Amino acid sequence: MKYLRYLFIGIGFLLLGSFLVPSLTHANEGQSYEVYSSVLNVRSEPASDGEIIGVLSKGNKVMAFQEKHGWVQTYYGGNVAWVAKHHLIPIANTSQSSSTNTQSVTTTDSITVTANSVRLRSGPGTNYNVIGSSSAGDTYNIVETNSDWHQIKLSNGQAGWIAAWLTNTSSNSEQTSEPNNTSNNTNTTNTPKVKSGSLEGYNIVLDPGHGGKDSGAIALNGVYEKDLVSDTAVKVADQLRNAGATVIVTRNGDYFVSLDKRADISNSYQTDAFVSLHYDSYPAIGVSGVTTYFGNGSDRGLAQNIQSSLASTVSLDNRGIMQRNFSVLRGTTAPSVLIELGFISNPNDLATVQTAAYQNQVATAITDGLVDYFHR
Structure with a gap:
């Protein structure tokens, strides 16, 4: 009787545990779904603010391995990935080579x-050779999708690869580019530079630092660096466009973009300069001023031109240029700089950088610095 009593107690604990841990369930082995939304972001974790690691399109197949809080766990590019279940339709279990637990997804959609x-490349990544270029409005048939790159069929019958975030398969709320004021260019060479003294014909990638779950530094009054940077970037972009530049923005809203993705965005274009905007912070409250960082010696000239223009335009201290091995500069092939536009840990700097007047001065200075750099 003693053993029976222990047996019943054990069964009771097992039943209780099954009620206390309801959030994680295992899907049927090999359960497949079909994507019915036009665009479905693939994320690194089961949350709406998880990092986007890829994009699926309507009709793509997903094989589920478990479910958690309304998210389905699958594999994407060989890595664990999550997609929102409410964008999926269950389909009959069959052996399908197009499920996302393989390296790529085959599809017949157009983009x-x-x-x-x-830039069109020979493989799915910015490290592959450029084989051509394309412009807004061009349409292609997708051969397959690998991570966040589409293989497309070109007019000459060859295949090429294009970044998914530069096509209509990228969601509007997380679109990473704002291109305009450029002419079509079908050559693999850089865009011709015209109109000395202006930025017409130049592609400038503007990178507002942080965003989404990454707030950056927090000011004395609770203001987030990511918000100050966003406000400043709008003004900088406007002045660059007024000078004739084509401006590509790595984020145009409050969402997270990884450092690698920011570099990939720049490397996907025929970029002439990459400018990352930030505000600084330091434990010592008296530290103040503006600094421009560059990654290697070939970027020093760009840093010097922009910092000199800032020093002669804004009222904050000139801290000069400095060399640092920042990831976002290291991964970008174009001439690149990272600008710290003041210390939000310093009360005087903070009061200044929050004003529209200061942010407009920054926009003017960066624009003038780029003009000086390209026409020196």
Whole structure:
């Protein structure tokens, strides 16, 4: 009787545990779903603010391995990935080679390019050779999708690869580019530079630092660096466009973009300069001023031109240029700089940088610095 009593107690604990841990369930082995939304972001974790690691399109197949809080766990590019279940339709279990637990997803959908001067590459990544370029409005048939790159069929019958975030398969709320003011360019060479003294014909990638779950530094009054940077970037972009530049923005809203993705965005274009905007912070409250960082010696000239222009335009201290091995500069092939536009840990700097007047001065200075750099 003693053993029976222990047996019943054990069964009771097992039943109780099954009620206390309801959030994680295992899907049927090999359960497949079909994507019915036009665009479905693939994320690194089961949350709406998880990092986007890829994009699926309507009709793509997903094989589920478990479910958690309304998210389905699958594999994407060989890595664990999550997609929102409410964008999926269950389908009959069959052996399907197109499920996302393989390296790529095969599809017959078509895409439309949403940006100008987009580079077409020989493989799915910015480390592959450039084999051509495309412009906004160009349409291609997709051969397959690998991570966040589409293989497309070109007019000459060859295959090429294009970044998914530069096509209509990228969601509007997380679109990473704002191109305009550029002419079509079908050559693999850089865009011709015209009108000395202006930025017409130049592609400038503007990178507002942080965003989404990454707030950056927090000011004395609770203001987030990511918000100050966003406000400043709008003004900088406007002045660059007024000078004739084509401006590509790595984020145009409050969402997270990884450092690698920011570099990939720049490397997807025929980029002439990459400018990352930030505000600084330091434990010592008296530290103040503006600094421009560069990654290697070839970027020193760009840093010097922009910092000199800032020093002669804004009222904050000139801290000069400095060399640092920042990831976002290291991964970008174009001439690149990272600008710290003041210390939000310093009360005087903070009061200044929050004003529209200061942010407009920054926009003027960066624009003038780029003009000086390209026409020196």
